[in-house]
Amino acid sequence: MSADNLQNMSRITTLHDLARLAADLGACTVGTLSDAERALIPDTELPLTKDALRRLRKTIERGGDPLGDTYCRILTPADRRPLGQTYTPPSIITAMTSWAAEQGTPVRIVDPGAGSGRYLLAAAKRFPKSSIIAAEVDPFSALMLRANIAVHNLHDRAEVRLGDYRSLELPEVHGPTLFIGNPPYVRHHQIAAEWKKWLLSTAKARGFKASALAGLHVHFFLATAQLGKKGDFGAFITGSEWMDVNYGSLVRQLLLDGLGGDSIHVLDPSAAPFADAQTTGAITCFKVGAAPTSIKLRRVERVDDLGNLSKGRRVSRQRLAESSRWSVLTRVTPKIPAGYVELGELCRVHRGAVTGANAIWVQRRDSIKLPESVLFPSVTKAHELFSAGARLTSHQGLKVVIDLPVDLDVLDATDRKQVDQFLRIAKRHKVNEGYIASTRKAWWSVGLRNAAPLLATYMARRPPTFVRNDADARHINIAHGLYPREPLSATVLDNLGEYLRGAVSLDSGRTYAGGLTKFEPKEMERLVVPNIDILKVGVS
Structure with a gap:
């Protein structure tokens, strides 16, 4: 942003101010706001002049995201962690939309966790005739998203769905859908039990095994496989942990069977794949319905080296299927010295x-x-x-x-009395109903x-x-x-x-x-x- 815009946005110090700004930028003109969104907009005046508001519009029209930037300034990464909100730098978004453009022209674009709309707006510019559906669970982010859509005059092409991506329903269209975005990073501890059940049952119906320990990004890959049709394609950026951990095996299975893995590009943390979190990222490109004989893998030290995501060393389907850890396949294994x-x-x-x-x-x-x-x-x-x-x-x-012990009868009478009393306390805390306890041979062992x-x-x-x-x-x-x-x-x-x-x-x-x-x-x-x-x- 320009110095003037930085100074103007510095006056936006609370989420109430930011909600008022989104409304004044036209958020209320994009679709029908939910009650949750309307409740966020205060009956106060914006602490900006009309000229400042005009300059902000120009910044958004040129591709800037002052709303998202300010949101990240007001809320720390820790504040945003419960919803898994991380913001992607424009250079990575450009690489992903460029790859998408090489696959053809989608008739529809779906962003599974749209946030302030960085992917949505970039894809809308790249594909000016495509309709757009943005899924967003956070009412505040939905307000920012609607404001950016309004400034870009995308009212007739874009639809904001306030709700969980896993519940999204898509009407039939004649032509391919592009799925693109940055699925939220939420660890399994914060995922509701009913959604864990959804993951297990939905994966099972596809013939796959899933784990309730999977993070939210794994859920989103599965939801995309459910929504996608043969000929659809997509690119997601997520943390790279699914490539190696047991609970990421579902994503690996999907990419080999159904989601059609095309390439995976692992970004070093120094490349700053996420604007506000130091983490190893992975850009995953896929073609729904394809049965790949190989997937391109590569490791990238700098964002400038991403290119259009056409590079990578081809690794055979057989080797990928046999490997429980895919990240090692992106590395050149150093020769082990003698001794x-x-x-x-x-x-x-x-x-x-x-x-x-x-x-x-x-x-x-x-x-x-x-x-x-x-x-x-x-x-x-x-x-x-x-x-x-x-x-x-x-x-x-x-x-x-x-x-x-699994067999409590091995305890003598005195010890058993103490243990039984302890187990009654544990049951009052519903420990026996927990996921981990339910998977044990005996919940108390x-x-x-x-x-x-x-x-x-x-x-x-x-x-x-x-x-x-x-x-x-x-x-x-x-x-x-x-x-x-x-x-x-x-x-x-x-x-x-x-x-x-x-x-x-x-x-x-x-x-x-x-x-x-x-x-x-x-x-x-x-x-x-x-x-x-x-x-x-x-x-x-």
Whole structure:
């Protein structure tokens, strides 16, 4: 924006001001506003002059997004996280719409989470005869969207649907539909149970297996596969985690069967794929109904290198179908030097158990009356490993995890009485009705793994630390345990931990929204380490 516009927009300090501005820009002239949208518009005057409003219109007409920019200034990324609202830079939008233009001319454009309309407006300009449907669940964003549509005079082509994209219904059209946008990033903890059921049942009906742990972007890929018809095409930018994690397998299945994967372009966090979140992004291009024999994959360090998304190394359908981690296929695997191996050859890496309700299963030892046999001192916070240094030498400061046997009849009468009393408390908190508990053989049995000789953090804004577990503490899902495939001496384990602490950097993991870098177990197993012979004598 120009200096004048920046100064003018700085007077917009509240969402009420922004709603008034959207109304004055013509939001109320685009379709019929919902009651929720109307309730947001205050009966106050806009703190801008008519000349300032005219200049803002000119900025929007030239492709700017002062409304979206101001929204991001008023609300922090943390404020916008519940709705998964991230805003994409124009250069990435240009690359995606350019790819779409190479596929043909759509008769309809659908944006699944339109926000202030960045994708919608860019696509409308690229395809001037296409009708447009924008799905948006947030009434405030819908107001901004309507205002931008009004300024661009797209009243007769654009329709705003206030509601969940998964509930969207599309009328039949004669010709292809383009699906394009930035689906919201919302983790599964914030997704309602009924939508998790929708995901599982809808995937099952297509012959696929889904996970209730999937994030919202996975839901949107499935919803698109449901809405799309053969000949439709699309491009989404999302976080890249679905390429590797178990709950992203549904997207991988869809791209091989039904959604028609064409290419995937993984953007490094330094490329700033999202304007307000440091995370690894992935642009996924697809052609609905196609049965690809291969998909193009590539890794991009800079946005300027994106081009029109026609590049990439072709990876065969068979290899993709056999691989549970697609991001590694975008990397050129470095040659392992002589005397070194992948960590996975020495150790299996396992994430700790998911309790499903830490407030119940994780307690301070002196706050709970239960048999010692079911109380396991455990690492339950990453900082416990960071603060331990090279070795965790005692249980001091650690909480205990309550891990009951599947067969409660193995307990004696006194112990069973204490356990039954505890379980009545857990039931009052409806722990037995939780998703994790419902998947266990017995809802009350957490199922801790045995103590691992090496524990590792796996998600932080700093490289993971690797700690020798002299205390034989258990761990829950905030840490990974390294379990030797064959018995390793204390010296080898000590030297392995020392090497990993000094050698592993953030570059080996994947960066998520908020700048956190994560190492999935299989990623950690790909770390290159000295072989046993070298570890026996130490790494110089």
